Amino acid sequence: MSEKNITAVLGGWEGYTLGTVGRFEADEVRSRAEVNLELHPIRDHARICSGCGKACRSIHDTTERWIDDLPILGADTRLLVHRARVACPGCGPKLERLDWLEPYARITTRLALSVARLCQVLPIKHVADYYGLDWKTVKTIDKAYLGRTLGPIDLDGVTKLAMDEFAIQKGHRYATVVIDPTCKRVLWVGRGRSREEVRPFFQLLGAERCKRIQAVAMDMNAAYDLEVREHCPNAEVVYDLFHVAAKYGREVVDRVRIDEANRVKDDQPARKVIKGSRWLLLRNHDNIKKEEDRVRLAELLKANRSLLKVYVLKDDLKELWDYRHIGYATRFWQQWYQRAIRSRINPLKAFARKLKGYLPGILSHCRFPLHTSMLEGINNKIKVIKRMAYGFRDDAYFFLKIRAAFPGVWR
Numbered sequence: 001m002s003e004k005n006i007t008a009v010l011g012g013w014e015g016y017t018l019g020t021v022g023r024f025e026a027d028e029v030r031s032r033a034e035v036n037l038e039l040h041p042i043r044d045h046a047r048i049c050s051g052c053g054k055a056c057r058s059i060h061d062t063t064e065r066w067i068d069d070l071p072i073l074g075a076d077t078r079l080l081v082h083r084a085r086v087a088c089p090g091c092g093p094k095l096e097r098l099d100w101l102e103p104y105a106r107i108t109t110r111l112a113l114s115v116a117r118l119c120q121v122l123p124i125k126h127v128a129d130y131y132g133l134d135w136k137t138v139k140t141i142d143k144a145y146l147g148r149t150l151g152p153i154d155l156d157g158v159t160k161l162a163m164d165e166f167a168i169q170k171g172h173r174y175a176t177v178v179i180d181p182t183c184k185r186v187l188w189v190g191r192g193r194s195r196e197e198v199r200p201f202f203q204l205l206g207a208e209r210c211k212r213i214q215a216v217a218m219d220m221n222a223a224y225d226l227e228v229r230e231h232c233p234n235a236e237v238v239y240d241l242f243h244v245a246a247k248y249g250r251e252v253v254d255r256v257r258i259d260e261a262n263r264v265k266d267d268q269p270a271r272k273v274i275k276g277s278r279w280l281l282l283r284n285h286d287n288i289k290k291e292e293d294r295v296r297l298a299e300l301l302k303a304n305r306s307l308l309k310v311y312v313l314k315d316d317l318k319e320l321w322d323y324r325h326i327g328y329a330t331r332f333w334q335q336w337y338q339r340a341i342r343s344r345i346n347p348l349k350a351f352a353r354k355l356k357g358y359l360p361g362i363l364s365h366c367r368f369p370l371h372t373s374m375l376e377g378i379n380n381k382i383k384v385i386k387r388m389a390y391g392f393r394d395d396a397y398f399f400l401k402i403r404a405a406f407p408g409v410w411r
Helices: 002-011 110-119 124-131 133-151 195-205 206-211 222-229 241-263 268-276 278-280 291-303 304-322 327-341 344-355 359-366 373-388 393-406
Strands: 016-023 034-041 047-049 059-072 074-087 094-096 160-169 173-180 185-193 213-220 236-239
Touching: 047 074, 059 110, 059 241, 110 124, 110 133, 110 327, 124 133, 124 236, 133 393, 160 373, 173 241, 173 373, 173 393, 185 393, 195 206, 195 222, 195 304, 195 373, 213 222, 222 236, 236 359, 241 268, 241 304, 241 327, 278 291, 278 304, 291 304, 304 327, 304 344, 327 344, 327 359, 344 359, 373 393
Parallel strands: 034 074, 160 213, 213 236
Antiparallel strands: 016 034, 047 094, 059 074, 074 094, 160 173, 173 185
């Protein structure tokens, strides 16, 4: 077999031919085999100038450079490349352009592609250990690959949005994620959750596209609400069930449960039952599968009238999101509100009055049945991405990983 054919079989290093081959077993520190190959430029091969893109026949000079390539037969492969600079009539001495090696790269294009693909399923540290590369090299490769393949965010045709926050670091440090709920595509991720920190998304969206936004699903975050109303004049804010129910659980169920437990502090058995009933009271009734838990809940509600009221009103409140007619939903809300006010339970009355101010956003669900449960699933996946990497120090890289995980499911 000729040298040209051997080169094609082993690596396909276009424009170069295989010279000296050396092999040695790894030392005790690396404990891995390694193959060294020497590549020389083929004299009569037409070369492309990296400056103007024209073919050149003349070589100005060559320089030696060690390059990492994909493993051969299970051994790490290193190439000693005699890299050519062409004598371009128009540009002068210029490094030649190669499909398999970037101008100043220390690894081949195919190794970089393999590293980037493996980074989609494994942490950087594991990929670096697998290929025997530096951690920073692998991170740089993956970040460049994501930026190149994802490209700019396409915001054309977006008419609905969903916004939510997620914890990015300890110490109440958050980031905001914006998605297109129609296709589960992450549109934007930015650090923070204040008006100033989410404003760059609306600036990126632009005035014309902002006018086309019909609805935005969110929790009861005043910063999101105000920023949407300022930039998207035709959009309706939609408050989803998940966050309202969670808020009810914290401000009403937990508060009443603690008050009732303190009221019977002299009766330790009763106090213990009430204090240990938190998750029974917060869970949906249909999700309580164990018979013993159902019996415990029934006995608790039968023995405590206040807990019974807040539990029943909690389930009734969720029915508000089942309506698709604003008139019927408004009538249901008025009935629920009157029951809450007449309950004589202060935490419940305070919650009902506070929720009344958010009623337009709740009733918007009748026209735009959006919710952020999809975002909660995305937030869980974000936690997994962050945990796999043991955290990220580069926000731009982290946000690219999030975008890559949710490119959109088009129907």
